[in-house]
Amino acid sequence: MTTPAAVPAPDRTATEPMVLARGLVKRFGDFTAVAGIDVEVAPGESFGFLGPNGAGKSSTMRMIGAVSPVTEGTLRVLGRDPAADGPEIRARLGVVPQEDALDQELSVEENLLIYGRYFDLPRKALRERIGELLDFVQLTDRRKAKVESLSGGMKRRLVIARSLINDPEMVLLDEPTTGLDPQARHVLWDRLYRLKQRGVTLILTTHYMDEAEQLCDRLVVMDGGRIVAEGSPRQLIETHTSREVVELRFPVGEQEAALERLDGLGERIEVLPDRVLVSTDDGDSTLAEVIGRGLTPAGTVTRRSTLEDVFLHLTGRRLVD
């Protein structure tokens, strides 16, 4: 017999989650904004909260950001209790709030300086850091410009730079790209992707499916303060909808009549005011059958299922109107 191999050391790589929430509740008076959710976010992960207006995304983010007290349940952020260690937690977080909350009267640089000083960063190091960050978000030439004079997309980029001033371990982004044009959104996604590559944990909320699919390793769908589904974008699509969707548009006033004749088609039919969505595993044959049944839609689109379809299926409502 050989001597037994040394007993392997217990696995220490299973690090503590960045966020751990159990039965998390937020109430404002009688109104329940977050109705008991469980969330766990691992280090380095990109995690998303997806949901329509009023789902409770921002309320959840503010609790995780240690700026809003938890009504019920337990919450640990970076292994600490936000109620007791708020300032210590916030010192290691970056936050992009839903509203920019920039000081419009001051310059880009001064906004960052004041914010950076709140973290007690030395002035000299701060000035260097501001240079790097403005480079990172492509605002270097706007350093001395008043915030007032920036476009919406530039302000959003500035807020991202602001959130990174303390070199945070985790960044909370509440609707980082809402209101931006497609090009500005892609610039932001690229920056966020680079952060993720550096190992920064990202938590974001969004109404946009493509954003969630681009940025999130894992996400939860929220509705009415509850989590209604959870998984990777792929998993959610696989679990909650079929592979493809056929969109049918009918001339005004003809959709009603057409619906009866679509009965039984595909796996499921969702009716929107302006079109009908047929979920199916084979778009082409479904479309052929539509025509076969003598229907003549004014327009048809066959596409892969998206998170939008997942959301529609789960809640019967659309995310963005």
Add this chain to the structure above:
Amino acid sequence: MARSVTLRVVEGHARHYRHTWRGTTFSAIVTPVLFLSAMGLGLGSMVDSGRSAALGGIDYLSWLAPGLLAAAAMQNGAGDGSFPVIAGIKWLKTYDAALNTPVRPADLALGNLVWATARAAVAALVYVLVATAFGAMSFGRGLLATVPAVATAAGFCAAISAVTAQMRTEQGLAAIQRFLVVPLFLFAGTFFPVSQLPDAVAGFAWFVPLWHGVELSRALALGRAPTGPWAVHVAVVVGFLVVGAALSVASFHRRLHR
């Protein structure tokens, strides 16, 4: 309570001030000077010819100047307890941003208070220089008189910021000006002794922190005893500040930590 982060908030105010000082500084410094010329010199020439015994044999300008020092400081403090606070909460929402850092609501409340106190001190100092030039006080005594005046300013800033932090709209600010600041400015012993008021009203002065501040400033500037015991006047001014600061911290916390 005091943390270095509180000072960082003060620093933020200072940085912001570099861009906005023109408007506020003008009114904080020029207004009392206008009052001093119009009331002290203009009105004073009439008062002095009437030889009013109520002033204790002192010329009106010298009697008015320290009272105005305290009353103007109160006005500055009250202003800094309202506009910057509603701006931070509502107009600019700068508090929202700050709260995502190690800053706590208490740091915002105390940071605003410290900054307002510093501003009131500078305004008081400038006022004393001007009053000295008018021959209304001696510079040394005037400096002493700024201490209770600035403490009064701080007390009002704290107390009014506690109220402002609970406001949903800015309409309350005008009400504070109209129904609190202006009446106090006029009736708390600044322009005439409260003893000139009907007895029932005059007794009420003991509950008015500004009156105690005015009494202390005037006593120090003129080098004579105040109306009441020193200890009572000091206790009210200091007590008002301490209670005001505690209320302000609690109010900020309640409004901002939701």
